Amino acid sequence: xxxxxxxxxxxxxxxxxxxxxxxxDVSFDIARGSAFCILGRSGTGKSVTLKLMIGLLKPEQGxxxxxxxxxxxxxxxxxxxxxxTMGFLxxxxxxxxxxxxxxxxxxxLRRHTNKPEADIKDRAxxxxxxxxxxxxxxxxxADLSGGMRKRAGLARALALNPSILLVDEPSAGLDPMTSxxxxxLLLNLKSExxxxxxxxTHNIPSARRIGDELVVMHEGHFIAHGTAKELxxxxxxxxxxxxxxxxxx
Amino acid sequence: MPxxxxxxxxxxxxxxxxxxxxxxxxxxxRRKLFSQDFELYAEFKELSxxxxxxxxxxxxxxxxxxxxxxxxxxxxxKFRVKMRIIEKLHPVVRTDSIATxxxxxxxxxKFLKIDQGAPQAxxxxxxxxxxxxxxxxxxxxxxxxxxxVEEVQGKMGDVFASISTTSGNANALIESVRGDVENxxxxxxxxxxxxxxxxxxIRAGRGTVGxxxxxxxxxxxxxxxxxxxxxxxxxxxxxxxxxxxxxxxFQERKILQEIExxxxxxxxxxxxxxxxxxxxxxxxxxxxxxxxxxxxxxxxAGEAMSSLAENMEALKRSFFxxxxxxxRGFYDINNVTxxxxxxxxxxxxxxxxxxxxxxxELFAHGSDGSEExxxxxxxxxxxxxxxxxxxxxxxxxxxxxxxxxGLTSEQFLLSTDRALKVREYLVEKFRLDPNYxxxxxxGAVASKDxxxxxxxxxxxxxxxxxxx
Amino acid sequence: MIERIGALVVAALAWAGExxxxxxxxxxxxxxxxxxxxxxxxxxxxxxxxxxxxxxVAGFSVGIVMSMHSRSSLERFGAEALIxxxxxxxxxxxxxxxxxxxxxxxxxxxxxxxELGGMRVTEQIDALESLAVDSFxxxxxxxxxxxxxxxxxxxxxxSFTGIVGGFVAETVISDxxxxxxxxxAFSSMQFVDYVPASLxxxxxxxxxxxxxxxxxxxxxxxxxxxGKASTKSVVYSSILLILANVVLVKMIxxxxxxxxx
Numbered sequence: 001x002x003x004x005x006x007x008x009x010x011x012x013x014x015x016x017x018x019x020x021x022x023x024x025d026v027s028f029d030i031a032r033g034s035a036f037c038i039l040g041r042s043g044t045g046k047s048v049t050l051k052l053m054i055g056l057l058k059p060e061q062g063x064x065x066x067x068x069x070x071x072x073x074x075x076x077x078x079x080x081x082x083x084x085t086m087g088f089l090x091x092x093x094x095x096x097x098x099x100x101x102x103x104x105x106x107x108x109l110r111r112h113t114n115k116p117e118a119d120i121k122d123r124a125x126x127x128x129x130x131x132x133x134x135x136x137x138x139x140x141x142a143d144l145s146g147g148m149r150k151r152a153g154l155a156r157a158l159a160l161n162p163s164i165l166l167v168d169e170p171s172a173g174l175d176p177m178t179s180x181x182x183x184x185l186l187l188n189l190k191s192e193x194x195x196x197x198x199x200x201t202h203n204i205p206s207a208r209r210i211g212d213e214l215v216v217m218h219e220g221h222f223i224a225h226g227t228a229k230e231l232x233x234x235x236x237x238x239x240x241x242x243x244x245x246x247x248x249x
Numbered sequence: 250m251p252x253x254x255x256x257x258x259x260x261x262x263x264x265x266x267x268x269x270x271x272x273x274x275x276x277x278x279r280r281k282l283f284s285q286d287f288e289l290y291a292e293f294k295e296l297s298x299x300x301x302x303x304x305x306x307x308x309x310x311x312x313x314x315x316x317x318x319x320x321x322x323x324x325x326x327k328f329r330v331k332m333r334i335i336e337k338l339h340p341v342v343r344t345d346s347i348a349t350x351x352x353x354x355x356x357x358x359k360f361l362k363i364d365q366g367a368p369q370a371x372x373x374x375x376x377x378x379x380x381x382x383x384x385x386x387x388x389x390x391x392x393x394x395x396x397x398v399e400e401v402q403g404k405m406g407d408v409f410a411s412i413s414t415t416s417g418n419a420n421a422l423i424e425s426v427r428g429d430v431e432n433x434x435x436x437x438x439x440x441x442x443x444x445x446x447x448x449x450x451i452r453a454g455r456g457t458v459g460x461x462x463x464x465x466x467x468x469x470x471x472x473x474x475x476x477x478x479x480x481x482x483x484x485x486x487x488x489x490x491x492x493x494x495x496x497x498x499f500q501e502r503k504i505l506q507e508i509e510x511x512x513x514x515x516x517x518x519x520x521x522x523x524x525x526x527x528x529x530x531x532x533x534x535x536x537x538x539x540x541x542x543x544x545x546x547x548x549x550a551g552e553a554m555s556s557l558a559e560n561m562e563a564l565k566r567s568f569f570x571x572x573x574x575x576x577r578g579f580y581d582i583n584n585v586t587x588x589x590x591x592x593x594x595x596x597x598x599x600x601x602x603x604x605x606x607x608x609x610e611l612f613a614h615g616s617d618g619s620e621e622x623x624x625x626x627x628x629x630x631x632x633x634x635x636x637x638x639x640x641x642x643x644x645x646x647x648x649x650x651x652x653x654x655g656l657t658s659e660q661f662l663l664s665t666d667r668a669l670k671v672r673e674y675l676v677e678k679f680r681l682d683p684n685y686x687x688x689x690x691x692g693a694v695a696s697k698d699x700x701x702x703x704x705x706x707x708x709x710x711x712x713x714x715x716x717x
Numbered sequence: 718m719i720e721r722i723g724a725l726v727v728a729a730l731a732w733a734g735e736x737x738x739x740x741x742x743x744x745x746x747x748x749x750x751x752x753x754x755x756x757x758x759x760x761x762x763x764x765x766x767x768x769x770x771x772x773x774v775a776g777f778s779v780g781i782v783m784s785m786h787s788r789s790s791l792e793r794f795g796a797e798a799l800i801x802x803x804x805x806x807x808x809x810x811x812x813x814x815x816x817x818x819x820x821x822x823x824x825x826x827x828x829x830x831x832e833l834g835g836m837r838v839t840e841q842i843d844a845l846e847s848l849a850v851d852s853f854x855x856x857x858x859x860x861x862x863x864x865x866x867x868x869x870x871x872x873x874x875x876s877f878t879g880i881v882g883g884f885v886a887e888t889v890i891s892d893x894x895x896x897x898x899x900x901x902a903f904s905s906m907q908f909v910d911y912v913p914a915s916l917x918x919x920x921x922x923x924x925x926x927x928x929x930x931x932x933x934x935x936x937x938x939x940x941x942x943x944g945k946a947s948t949k950s951v952v953y954s955s956i957l958l959i960l961a962n963v964v965l966v967k968m969i970x971x972x973x974x975x976x977x978x
Contacts, residue, residue: 056843080849088847094840108848156848166847257766258758265765265870268877272809272911275903302907358905 006065007032007164007196008053013062015048022048024220025062030213032163035190035197037211039204039242044217046200047091050166053198054086055079066164084112087162091169093153095141101152102128102137108159127155131185147178154185165189167199171206183209204243216242285336286313287375291348292327295383297359299330299350304360307338307346315361329378332361343370348381590689595647599712602640604633608652608667608705620667622674630671633709634679640713641679646686647710648672653693653703665690671707739934740927743861746854756859764825764860765867769874771824772817776875779816780804780882788890797891798901804883805876805902810914813875815962818921821864821871822954826929829860830950833933834943842934857934861926868922869915909973917965921958928954 006029015023022045030036038046051057052064055071064072066082074082095104106124109115115123128134131151141149150170157165167186171179183206189195190210201207207214208228216224216231216239224231224239232243293299296318305313317331334342343366351362363379366372373379589595611626622630637646650668652660668688676686693703787803833856836842845852884898929950936946 051843054847056846077851079846080851083847083849086847088844090840090844090847092839094844096841096844097835097839108850111848111850153844156844160848254762254766255758258761261761261766261769261867261870265873269869269873269915272873272876272903273908275899276906276908276911278903 005032006030007067008036008198009065010049010052011063011065013052013059013064015045015052015057015059021220023052023059026220026222027062028215028222028225030196030198032196033190033194034212035186035199035210037207037214038198038200038217039202039207039214040217041202041242045220046202046217047168049217050088050168050198050200053166054083054088084160085163087157087160087165089150089153089157089165089167089170091172092146093141093149095144095149095152095156097141099141100137101133101139101141101144104141104152105156105159108156112160124155124159127159128152130158131155146173147175147181150174150178150182151185154182158189161193162195164196164198167197167201169201169203170199171201171203176205179203179206180209186210204245286333287336287339288316289332289334289342289373289375290378291330291332291361291381292378293330293350293381293383294327295350296328296330297350297352299359299361303358304353305332305334305363306360307334307342307363308365310338312338312363330361334363339372341365342373342379343367344373344377344379345370346373346379348379587689587691590647591691595712599645599714601710601712602637603708603710604636605704605708606630606633606671606706608707611671611706612667620670622670627674627678630674630709631678634675637709637711640711641681644685644711644713646675646681647689647712648675648686649689649691649708649710651691651694651704651706651708653695653705657692660692661690664692667707671709675709736928736931739857739931740861740923742853743858743927743930744923746851746858747862749854751854753855753859756855757862760859760863761867763828764821764863765870768821768824768867768871771820772871772874773878775816775820776808776813776878777882777885779812779875780808780879780884781886783807783812783879784883784886788886800887801880801883801898801901802903802905805880806906806910808876808879809906809911811966813872813879814914814918814921815959817872817875818868818918818925818958818962819955821868821922822925822929822958823951825864826925826950826954827947829926829929830933830936831943831947833857833860833930834936834946835933837934837936838939838943853934857930860930861923864922864926865919866922868918868925872915872918909969913969913973917962917969920961920965924957924961925954928957 008030010026010028012025012027013023014021014025026049038049040046048057052059053066055074055076059072062072063070067085069082071079071082095101096107099107102121102124105127106120109120109123113120125134125137128137131154133148133151133155136144136148136152141152144152165186170182170186174182186197186199187210190197197210199207199210211228214224214226214228214231215222216236218238223236224234226234228243231239234240234243299315299318301315301318303315304311305315313332313334315330315332319329319331321327321329330348342363346366347364349362349364351360352358353360606626606629608620610629611622612620613623613626615621648668648671650664650666650671652663652667654660654663665688668690672686672688675681676683691704696702696704783804784800787800788797791797791799791803833842836845836856842852842856845855880899880902883902884893884895887893887898929946932946932950932953933943936942938945
């Protein structure tokens with residue numbers, strides 16, 4: 001559909017947990033450098049879709065491509081190279097409790113680069129500075145506020161300079177101000193580094209701010225796909241209702 | 250904090266491994282795994298629960314452990330126990346060190362005890378087998394001791410009973426005389442006393458009798474009578490004293506000395522006593538009372554002593570005294586080789602009588618060529634034994650087999666066979682103690698007539714002690 | 718009723734099979750690079766070094782108590798001289814492996830269950846994966862290995878502190894020198910009493926590490942799930958450990974029949 005090169009491609013992907021079907025024959029492409037927003041109510045399978053992209057979950061049916069590589073055909077041990085090109089910001093940041101904020105950010109650098117200690121720390125500080133946490137290097141995650149945690153999580157996700165960033169509910173649990181801050185961080189990233197963003201949210205204002213392309217998930221299907229404006233004009237009742245809700249939080 | 254954490258982990262690992270190693274070392278040290286050692290063997294018929302890994306103690310010091318127990322291939326063989334002993338203790342483990350299986354405490358573990366050897370013996374070479382003593386079976390030991398003791402006691406009881414009969418008879422004799430003697434003594438004493446009283450009264454008193462003092466005649470005759478009386482009384486006293494002395498001497502010394510003599514000369518008596526007694530009996534046949542008693546006593550004492558001597562022989566053969574008697578020239582027929590026998594090592598110092606019997610006199614030939622004792626052969630043997638009868642007590646008989654037919658091995662087999670057949674007959678017929686009757690395959694021995702032929706047959710040889 | 722029991726048994730076996738495969742996977746992965754040495758070191762610190770004081774104190778107390786008990790019964794036979802040897806033998810053969818195993822399954826099992834459970838429900842495990850880290854190797858293999866390494870060492874600690882405890886209890890009554898006490902303690906011990914019993918604790922470590930890692934790694938259901946994983950880790954690993962002990966002791970006796978028993 002988009003003339004641009006597809007970075008992520010889903011082909012008739014189905015996923016269920018037990019007897020509960022989460023995704024049903026879902027197919028879509030995400031263009032390089034775009035911001036792809038997946039909308040929907042809680043429990044409609046948005047996060048599942050995100051985890052499928054990075055191979056944390058495997059679909060029962062269908063194929064998923066990342067940078068033209070079929071990750072659904074890869075063995076668990078072959079996934080890391082693909083994952084290194086992707087960043088993942090989890091809903092609650094998922095910082096490692098046992099490590100300081102700085103070490104959380106340094107963690108992927110230590111694992112995947114052979115840089116000397118000083119370089120790694122510098123790089124981690126730099127990443128923290130990007131999200132405005134340059135002074136929190138030695139703090140423990142438990143001592144941070146929700147917004148700071150999320151920013152630290154973002155810094156960690158960006159540590160390896162991924163070309164794709166997957167974001168799960170960036171505004172969840174945050175006040176609108178902080179939420180907006182995160183959104184602007186993401187937009188900066190997209191404009192400055194040409195990072196492809198895939199954002200799962202049920203926060204419509206946030207989606208409007210970030211998304212080039214929006215999809216709405218309902219009962220395992222994409223029931224709408226298009227820009228925010230296109231979706232506003234959708235005649236699907238669920239989509240209309242959803243777009244109007246302006247729901248946050 | 251990683252450096253202090255690494256330190257803690259390092260400490261944890263190192264202390265843990267060190268402690269574990271200390272444990273291993275402590276056990277290994279007990280097991281003597283880390284010191285130089287050498288291996289020895291000992292053989293036992295009965296293991297009494299000895300196990301692999303059991304301690305080995307030399308002179309009470311922990312010296313190593315049992316490392317292997319070889320099960321015997323057939324019932325008659327013994328278990329072969331392989332043990333490891335620290336080199337440090339090698340100097341005290343000699344070729345004559347004896348291994349025994351012992352129990353630690355009353356219910357403790359079994360361990361192998363090795364005695365320190367004699368200084369003149371050589372150090373036991375590694376890999377050698379040292380002598381062993383079978384573990385004591387207490388029940389067996391006690392039974393054997395009890396049997397022996399009872400038997401000896403019974404015989405001794407007989408001896409003492411006879412002796413007490415003798416002295417009883419002597420006593421009766423004395424008793425029968427004593428009444429008279431004592432009567433004499435007491436009578437004489439009474440007389441003497443009365444006389445004394447009168448004399449005293451006369452000397453002291455003046456009364457009626459005192460007046461008589463003036464009468465010289467009366468005085469003279471009285472004093473004469475007194476002196477006569479006194480003399481008689483003195484004689485009587487002397488006689489009775491002498492008699493008593495004789496009796497007591499007889500009672501206390503003579504018979505006791507006899508017993509002592511008997512007991513002292515237990516061994517010598519056995520042989521001689523019989524002859525002496527028969528002689529004595531023949532001569533003193535008419536002798537009744539004391540002589541008869543004495544000869545009877547001596548006879549039974551002699552018999553008792555001879556069975557005592559037999560018991561002594563049995564004792565010698567019983568396993569726990571065997572070693573004790575070995576050095577006393579006691580011989581073991583089964584341990585003599587033909588060569589040693591030929592050299593006269595067997596029963597050296599004993600006298601020998603020999604009877605040659607030709608094969609033709611002894612054997613009838615079966616249809617398959619095998620030899621069987623013929624009736625004539627048997628009667629020939631009986632005649633020989635009749636001749637030897639007087640040497641038989643405490644004597645050993647060796648049946649020498651001779652054969653010069655065929656190869657050396659055939660000679661050996663045939664001479665063995667002949668000797669065995671004769672021996673079997675002799676033991677059975679004359680109820681000889683099998684331990685005292687041996688065989689000796691002599692093989693081919695040239696006959697003395699220089700005919701170039703060999704002896705064919707057997708020689709019955711009796712070895713006996715020189716008469717003392 | 719029988720059907721229900723049958724279903725229960727099948728479920729239990731299925732669960733055990735799944736845990737077993739999980740553990741085997743951990744062993745297999747342990748042999749495949751990259752080796753998470755740093756994380757293993759951290760787990761050794763948590764599981765080993767930090768358990769050491771607990772184990773040492775417990776061993777010391779067990780030693781004192783056992784010494785007093787064996788004294789009261791051995792005294793009747795006048796066999797007080799056997800106390801060190803009886804104490805050391807029972808510590809080395811059974812008490813130290815089992816008590817250390819149960820203590821570790823309490824302290825470490827609960828810890829692993831809670832930690833991994835927490836990481837699972839807060840998506841930290843997913844985060845690790847998203848950072849191109851093999852979470853199984855990083856979290857599970859290191860813990861299982863650390864348990865397997867630490868367990869025999871902790872058991873050894875317990876044996877030795879137990880002997881020291883026994884010595885302390887003994888000095889109150891008699892003035893036996895430590896050297897003699899220590900010598901006597903090892904007097905009737907053999908390798909077969911010491912080595913297999915120590916090595917079987919590797920299996921205990923494996924059980925504790927595997928069961929609690931499995932429960933934590935597969936935890937679900939938020940904070941409540943974490944709590945459940947933690948509790949179950951202790952319960953299941955303790956039960957399995959005791960059952961395994963029966964089998965292992967049987968096996969040791971089977972393989973070394975003459976030396977034991």
